[in-house]
Amino acid sequence: MLRNDIGDKSPKFGxxxxxxxxxxxxxxxxxTPACDTPVEYVRGEVRTLAGLGSPDAPHPVQSAFLELQAGxxxxxxxxxxxxxxxxxxxxxxxxRAEVSAALDRNLCRCGTHVRxxxxxxxxxxSTRDAPT
Amino acid sequence: xxxxxxxxxxxNPWISTWLTVAxxxxxxxxxxxxxLGQGILTALTQIAxxxxxxxxxxxxxxxxxxxxxxxxxxxxxxxSITFSGAxxxxxxxxxxxxxxxxAAHKSGLDTAQIRLVSGVFVAPDGSPVGSYADLSxxxxxxxxxxxxxxxVELAPPTSKxxxxxxxxxxxxxxxRFIHDLEFDGMLHARVVRxxxxxxxxxxxxxxxxxxxxxxxxVVREGDFLAVIARREGQATxxxxxxxxxxxxxxxxxxxxxxxxxxxxxxxxxxxxxIRDDGAEHGDAPVVLSATFARPFIAHASIGPSCAIARYxxxxxxxxxxxxxVFTLRNAIAVALDLPAEAVVVQHVEGPxxxxxxxxxDAAMDAALLATHAQGRHVRVQWSRGDEFSWEPFGPAMVxxxxxxxxxxxxxxxxxxxxxxxxxxxxxxYAPHMSLLAxxxxxxxxxLPPAVDPPAARGHGxxxxxxxxxxxGRVDVTVHRLLTMxxxxxxxxSLGSHLNxxxxxxxxxxxxxxxxxxxxxxxxxxxxxxxxREVLNTVAAAADWGAPVxxxxxRGIAFCRYKNRGSYCAVVAxxxxxxxxxxxxxxxxxDVGRVVNADGVRNQIEGGAIQxxxxxxxxxxxxxxxAITSIDWESYPIARFGQVPELDIRVVPRPDEPPxxxxxxxxxxxxxxxxxxxxxxxxxxxxxxxxxxANIVAAINAAG
Numbered sequence: 134m135l136r137n138d139i140g141d142k143s144p145k146f147g148x149x150x151x152x153x154x155x156x157x158x159x160x161x162x163x164x165t166p167a168c169d170t171p172v173e174y175v176r177g178e179v180r181t182l183a184g185l186g187s188p189d190a191p192h193p194v195q196s197a198f199l200e201l202q203a204g205x206x207x208x209x210x211x212x213x214x215x216x217x218x219x220x221x222x223x224x225x226x227x228x229r230a231e232v233s234a235a236l237d238r239n240l241c242r243c244g245t246h247v248r249x250x251x252x253x254x255x256x257x258x259s260t261r262d263a264p265t
Numbered sequence: 266x267x268x269x270x271x272x273x274x275x276x277n278p279w280i281s282t283w284l285t286v287a288x289x290x291x292x293x294x295x296x297x298x299x300x301l302g303q304g305i306l307t308a309l310t311q312i313a314x315x316x317x318x319x320x321x322x323x324x325x326x327x328x329x330x331x332x333x334x335x336x337x338x339x340x341x342x343x344x345s346i347t348f349s350g351a352x353x354x355x356x357x358x359x360x361x362x363x364x365x366x367x368a369a370h371k372s373g374l375d376t377a378q379i380r381l382v383s384g385v386f387v388a389p390d391g392s393p394v395g396s397y398a399d400l401s402x403x404x405x406x407x408x409x410x411x412x413x414x415x416x417v418e419l420a421p422p423t424s425k426x427x428x429x430x431x432x433x434x435x436x437x438x439x440x441r442f443i444h445d446l447e448f449d450g451m452l453h454a455r456v457v458r459x460x461x462x463x464x465x466x467x468x469x470x471x472x473x474x475x476x477x478x479x480x481x482x483v484v485r486e487g488d489f490l491a492v493i494a495r496r497e498g499q500a501t502x503x504x505x506x507x508x509x510x511x512x513x514x515x516x517x518x519x520x521x522x523x524x525x526x527x528x529x530x531x532x533x534x535x536x537x538x539i540r541d542d543g544a545e546h547g548d549a550p551v552v553l554s555a556t557f558a559r560p561f562i563a564h565a566s567i568g569p570s571c572a573i574a575r576y577x578x579x580x581x582x583x584x585x586x587x588x589x590v591f592t593l594r595n596a597i598a599v600a601l602d603l604p605a606e607a608v609v610v611q612h613v614e615g616p617x618x619x620x621x622x623x624x625x626d627a628a629m630d631a632a633l634l635a636t637h638a639q640g641r642h643v644r645v646q647w648s649r650g651d652e653f654s655w656e657p658f659g660p661a662m663v664x665x666x667x668x669x670x671x672x673x674x675x676x677x678x679x680x681x682x683x684x685x686x687x688x689x690x691x692x693x694y695a696p697h698m699s700l701l702a703x704x705x706x707x708x709x710x711x712l713p714p715a716v717d718p719p720a721a722r723g724h725g726x727x728x729x730x731x732x733x734x735x736x737g738r739v740d741v742t743v744h745r746l747l748t749m750x751x752x753x754x755x756x757x758s759l760g761s762h763l764n765x766x767x768x769x770x771x772x773x774x775x776x777x778x779x780x781x782x783x784x785x786x787x788x789x790x791x792x793x794x795x796x797r798e799v800l801n802t803v804a805a806a807a808d809w810g811a812p813v814x815x816x817x818x819r820g821i822a823f824c825r826y827k828n829r830g831s832y833c834a835v836v837a838x839x840x841x842x843x844x845x846x847x848x849x850x851x852x853x854x855d856v857g858r859v860v861n862a863d864g865v866r867n868q869i870e871g872g873a874i875q876x877x878x879x880x881x882x883x884x885x886x887x888x889x890x891a892i893t894s895i896d897w898e899s900y901p902i903a904r905f906g907q908v909p910e911l912d913i914r915v916v917p918r919p920d921e922p923p924x925x926x927x928x929x930x931x932x933x934x935x936x937x938x939x940x941x942x943x944x945x946x947x948x949x950x951x952x953x954x955x956x957x958a959n960i961v962a963a964i965n966a967a968g
Binding site: 188 | 301302303304426428429431432433435436437438439440441442444445447496497498565566567568569614615616617619646648649863867870871872873874875877878896897898902903904905906908910911
């Protein structure tokens, strides 16, 4: 629906089973797998990675991912950032363990985990005034 | 300059193949290596910009296409910087000198008087003669490299941290992956696979499914079965219905999952002596024999494979995330009986592949289906279950080591015998029948058995089977299976993974048997100073020798990848309670000259974490008929809470040739974890992965 009908390619197809987090979008602020969530069950605003920031005004988490070069193949990044944004809204100053726990539903195959956690922690340092 | 041309330039000698300078100053770089998430396009962009003395933003590296890019073979084996980097450096240096000559001609000065300052050629008095843009009309790059009249001096290498050129799109959510590619009127296809290898299609409701909403075609060729529909959801639904309607024969019998080792040892195989010094193990004071094994391991790319193809007016265009678009082009042409010139494969970035995964198969699926829907773009998307079931795995392996130590504690004799399927079946290594659809169209029970890259490419099964240490006599024998019921091909580091695990485990066992420190045992058998330096560096960084608390363990390991590539030493810290947790990996690498320091660190980090995942969790599951690890629950990989802290030290070697970094850590990280586990438990686990089941089995066997 999102990818083919609306044309927002930012959520990725990873498993179609809700197991990997590549397709996470924010529905009512919660990271939710888009792959197995029927449209008719959606209540609340849907936000994808592409809707979080723009090149001129990237979301602080996006800026931190670029600043720390947090990515290898980048296929899981969309879901990672979505999970991170949800975490920082609830918990603007998370510990390393809390970031790890918040991203634990998102799989990364390249082994970029440490950089992702570092980037989320870096974003937390600048996220207090973020527009989300 | 008198040095020999880099290999990629021998094959692709025209500068214009590699480089275009437009009159607006934009510089287009074309290379034969593809972006896999390893940052190669960034590194090559950086090399080109440095050699041309322009800003990196002026250079754009295009994705590889068989129609316009130099053929540099596969993107594999941690060789891209070594080969493509050398070629790009030389091409750009020669292009720069051609521009300098044009500047001299324009100004009436001697070439030697013209200086290049940030992309502008200037006269001795500092007045500008012209930029690359200004001079582009006066320079013909359609010349061969190696012009002896050019005074070419390569720019002194630098190491930078140029930011990844592909990352902004990925972080901002812009379409970049092949999965995001869309064409007007594009059709969507799904392939319906047999329930297991070798099963033949007996019947399916082809007619009924053809009339489902949106279905354009149902395609059957032998055991290859697919639907093409207008919308993706329609294709998925029709494929489910088609699958439900299909009946298949039983297929071939897979090995007994409870005795893969027995199957490996007894299957028909080709036996090769890799080295034969006549090792003897008669009456040495210490003789140790041990067997090491690993299971089939999946590439398990985070995104299932995808491809698009269009066949029109005799030209077949294919968009693929393959690691080898040129060999894939040839394989598709052979399979579809087309001349190679009638097939163009364009690389588009995909999720990380770590070797030969199903990307090529998906491309073949799309190409075949495009011939059934001429004039239309046909997109094939594999499912997660099909990716896990049908990708070629890293082969299961079992190896026996016998080693002897003399009175002085010197390892004098070493014997290693290995049983495995071959470690590559990529298109190009097999002359035909390398793609899954080939087998299914022809009704073959299995694809031809995988082979091994030659010694000149660092071996496959036998990669790092010969220890890099100074042992007296070494024998290495490899049995490569001539049957392949479970499909295998190259997975990051090939045979080096198990072979290094075996070598490094036995050295620790011998150190223990002779009451020596594992680090000292290694140093005592290593004369190569670069090898010694990574070991000493990692030992210092990790404070090797410091006491380790109860329930914890510490292990060290070393490998020089392919015995000729990068050097890597790892210290692993683990906690072994009810399960094994790797708390920290300290890693020292020597990858020769570093092009992009952050890129090297990123590759080492990723390799170490992926190796940890392999070591702790990964194992392809199957029954006698089919692969049963078909999702992330049945094939778990490391999650955030299971990833170790990393401390990475890169030994500076600015004057040494670059050696590659992508596969350096797989073997030594695994071995260091194994050695740390043995340190914690007092029992050695020689079968991967280090699951509770395998640990308990080792404890019981030792009991």
